[in-house]
Amino acid sequence: MALRDRLRRLVQKPGSVDLAPFRAVVAEAGARESRVRALSDEGLTAAVTAPGAARDDAELCALGREAARRTLGERPFDVQLIGTLALLSGHIAEMATGEGKTLSGALAAAGYALRGHRVHVMSVNDYLARRDAEWMEPLYTMLGVSVAWVGQASTPEERREAYRADVVHAPVSEIGFDLLRDRLATDEAAVVLPEPSVALIDEADSVLVDEAMVPLVLAGATDLDAADPRYADLVRRLRPGLHYATDDEARTVQLTPAGTREVERVLGLDLYAPEHLDTLTAVNVALHAEVLLHRDVDYIVRDGAVKLISESRGRVALLQRWPDGLQAAVEAKEALEASPSGEILDSVTVQELIGRYPIRCGMTGTAMAVAGQLTEFYSLQIAVVPPNRPCVREDAPDRLYATAADKEVAIVEEIAAAHAAGRPVLVGTGDVAESERLARRLSRAGLDRVVLNAKNDAEEAAIIAEAGAPGAITVSTQMAGRGTDIRLGGSPAQAAPGTAPAEAAGSQHDRVAAAGGLLVIGTGRYHSSRLDDQLRGRAGRQGDPGGSVFFASLQDDLVTRYAPDHKVKAAADDDGRIRDKGADWVVGHAQRVAEGVDLELHRNTWRYNHLIGLQRREVLAERAEVLRGDRADRLMAEKAPDRHAELVGLAGTEAVAAAARQIVLYRLDRCWAEHLAFLADLREGIHLRSLGRGLDPLIEFNREAVPAGKRILPRARAESVEAFNALTVTDDGIDLDSADLKRPSATWTYLVHDNPFGSLDERALRGLISMFKSRR
The missing domain is CATH 1.10.3060.10 (Helical scaffold and wing domains of SecA)
Structure with missing residues (x-):
């Protein structure tokens, strides 16, 4: 290996891929651009579908770039083509928010399809699957590739037809459920999934790591697994510390001797007698539901049903439920009708589902933090694609407070100052309850705000579109996988009457940029540093100005759960802030333990x-x-x-x-x-x-x-x-x-x-x- 190559590998991030070969291919594609531009639309399609054309990476990039310019009005940057080549090489492309991952992924999907593979582009929800398929369809069509999408409401015939396309966009869960149903087919004609070939995964770190072990379950519905409401009423009357003890770190709760005596008194039986095992189990499950699962944190109640909240995304986890009677216990706790349950016929984890595909690749903004896991479990490497324009976002050091109350007061003050300066503010909270509590504080301070959480996630796109408007305040739960960029100045559709959208967008953009750009505020560190980075990455897109700062307290769940024994000796200021650098270590330590x-x-x-x-x-x-x-x-x-x-x-x-x-x-x-x-x-x-x-x-x-x-x-x-x-x-x-x-x-x-x-x-x-x- 040449000395130059050794030095490059020495300074390269561990686990990452050398981009030099990709840069050379992109340079060659640039040299062919003038020739490709002279082609007619039909000539371009014929050129890309000609035998062997898709095997020439430079030609594919040149033709794909021109097709995107004609059909989408977007000429892919060189770094987007580098991302495409990384995907075509079977890697994870790490690309920052706003750098055009969707277009890079579409070009890669088309490239695989032109090479004879069926491609499943896996997203995190129905909305993104349909949006990306419809958005990129003109590009796919010009490249001679058919495209379709599958969603939760798709019928078996619609699914079967969609999977015949060269490229299929679908949520990971729907592909998994189709696999499970196929495994129970009694007629070969009823099978909908073709043999797996290429899995191209959006938000790859979230899917491959955060949700890797989530089992997708196919059950045979039998009857209602209702929990006896007596147990919910009973545990609700028990007193913490006296009747039960909790272990915050392990998320467990157990009856104390006094609690056991109280339960036995109310039920009139020996709780630990072998013949009363079912009662013991029911009481323990009811206690878990009452004490450890919190409304507007772990779940919400909507339309008369319990809806679980995805911790990594801050939104309703569609079709998700708890096991072993816990779902029924929460329903009894909330006095709701029991949902159906039944015998598990088969299940498959997301990791097992992805492992079926001979070729796997993906894209995300935060992959290097889990490079070891991606290599250990999937044999995947990461191509860290630089941004088209250098990131100029200013990331301030964390601000640590002694109490959660002191922290929230400081957050409101920070938001008020940014709002007064005309800066839009995006606040990332830990859960629904915190987002609503902070929203009430802002309201009392006379600050208008919009809340985005699991209760109104259907309005997500509209809320995010305006989150970059001058002075806008958006309070949101976890931003991972939102799939929508925040543009400085907000949506051009909100321009004043008589103002051209493009002119209005430019004017508003410049106004917000002059004020410092989008300010991202984290109300506490998440359990994963990647989620912190995903929130922070909402500011400073494509070279825009912006800033981020995280507030934390020693009472945050992260600290009390994962570093409960670490004591901070440093005194707090009058406003409750702790400025000792050693104290900051506690929060980072707790996060490392959680990871x-x-x-x-x-x-x-x-x-x-x-x-x-x-x-x-x-x-x-x-x-x-x-x-x-x-x-x-x-x-x-x-x-x-x-x-x-x-x-x-x-x-x-x-x-x-x-x-x-x-x-x-x-x-x-x-x-x-x-x-x-x-x-x-x-x-x-x-x-x-x-x-x-x-x-x-x-x-x-x-x-x-x-x-x-x-x-x-x-x-x-x-x-x-x-x-x-x-x-x-x-x-x-x-x-x-x-x-x-x-x-x-x-x-x-x-x-x-x-x-x-x-x-x-x-x-x-x-x-x-x-x-x-x-x-x-």
Whole structure:
């Protein structure tokens, strides 16, 4: 390696990709620009679709740039083409907010499609999937590539048609749910997803890290899993400290001896007697719902239903719910009608879903902070793409306060000063409750503000469009994945009558820029430094002026939960501010601990789900042979030859083969669902064993889960043969009802956050419950 290359790699960010080869390709594309501009629209399309054209990266960039200029009115900057090349090389492109990731992604998606791949562009919600597909459609069309989108409301036929397109934009969850439904298909024609090829992921760090272990679940709806409202009423009357104790760091709550006596007095039973295990469990779940889950923090109530809030995005988590009766307990707490529940038929984590794709790439504004995880779990590297214009945003040091009240007073004063100077202000809060509390403070101070949180996230685009207007004050929950840039001066649509939009936009932009640009204020550090960076990155887009500052207090959840034992000796000023540099370390330490906890959780859940994934793969391989071939018919002919021959004589070869297929598919699906239920019970009981003997819970789990997995296929085959032998034939043909192939009357999908091994305290609590189970 040349000395120059060694020096470049030496100063390059660890885990990042050398951009020099991409820059050379972009320079070559620039040299071809005048030739490409001379092409007609038809000539451009013909040139890019010509055999081998898409393999020439420089030609693809030159033709893609010109197509974007003609169809979108946007000529991609060189750095956007570098981002495109990084994606086409299978990397994560880190591009700052406002640098045009959407266009870079579209050009890369088209490039992959022109090379013969089907591309799934995965976004974080329906709105972004539809917006980007419709926005980029003219570009795709000129490049000879078909595009479609899938959303939550898409019908099976619409989904099937969409997946036939070269490029499909869809939320990650919808692709996952389609995969789960395909895995239960009983007719090959009902399958909607094609074989996976390329996954191009927007907000890649959020999807690949924050949501990697979120299981997407397909359940067979059965009945209402309602929680007894008596328990919600009971725990509501218990007193903290006296009747129950909480561990803020581990997010657990347990009855004290006094609490146990009070519960037993009210219910009139021995709570810890083995025969009352169900009551003990119900009380503990109700207590968890009452004490640890807070309205307008962890969830909101909308349209008579509990809606979970995504911690990493600050908005309603569509279709998401809590497991193990906790959802029903929260519904009972809020006196709401119970939502349906049922048996889990199958599940897949986001990480497993992405892992199916042979080619993976993505884009985000904050990837380097999790470079290790992206490499460890996905073998992905990061291309850090520089901005088109240098960032001139001024990031002020954090301001630390002794109490949350002192902090909020200082935040209001900071907002008032910026507002008086004509600067727009974006305030990032931790949750819905904090956003509304701060909004009330601002209102009392006579400051007009707009609030963006989970309660009005449908109005997001309109709110963000005006967040850069002179003097605007926008109070928002987490800004990650919002997908909309904040432009200085606000929307041109709000121009004064008689003023041209472009002229008005320029005038307002200059006015705000002269005042210092957008000021971003964080009301506290998030549990991940990436979320801090995403909030901060809303200011200073494309070389605009701007600033950011974070306020923190020693009473913030981050500090009390992850650094509760660290005491600050420095005295506070009269306004409550602590200026000691050593005190600032506490907040950073708490954030590093939180990130470490999240990483360990990721590793643990990956280890657990890796085993389940291997077992599922064996079942799916067998299922695919049954669904698409004659494996079921051959199995019956081998294991029940006399009955097979008899049925063929009565009903015909095709009818017997179809019946065998349905029987084996059903038994495979039933055995898998029962195996998942077994693993869930095993997971609960494993904690007691690991605590009592000092053993690794994962090893103990594998000790029983592995042999159980090996029994799935033999059992399914044996049960299939038994059902085949019991078939009867009527005048209408083979009577499948006699084989008892009753599937759920309806299925539904949802997401659930999962921590299979939990904290030490959670293991102890679950182990106690499991001990009582073992005595029954």
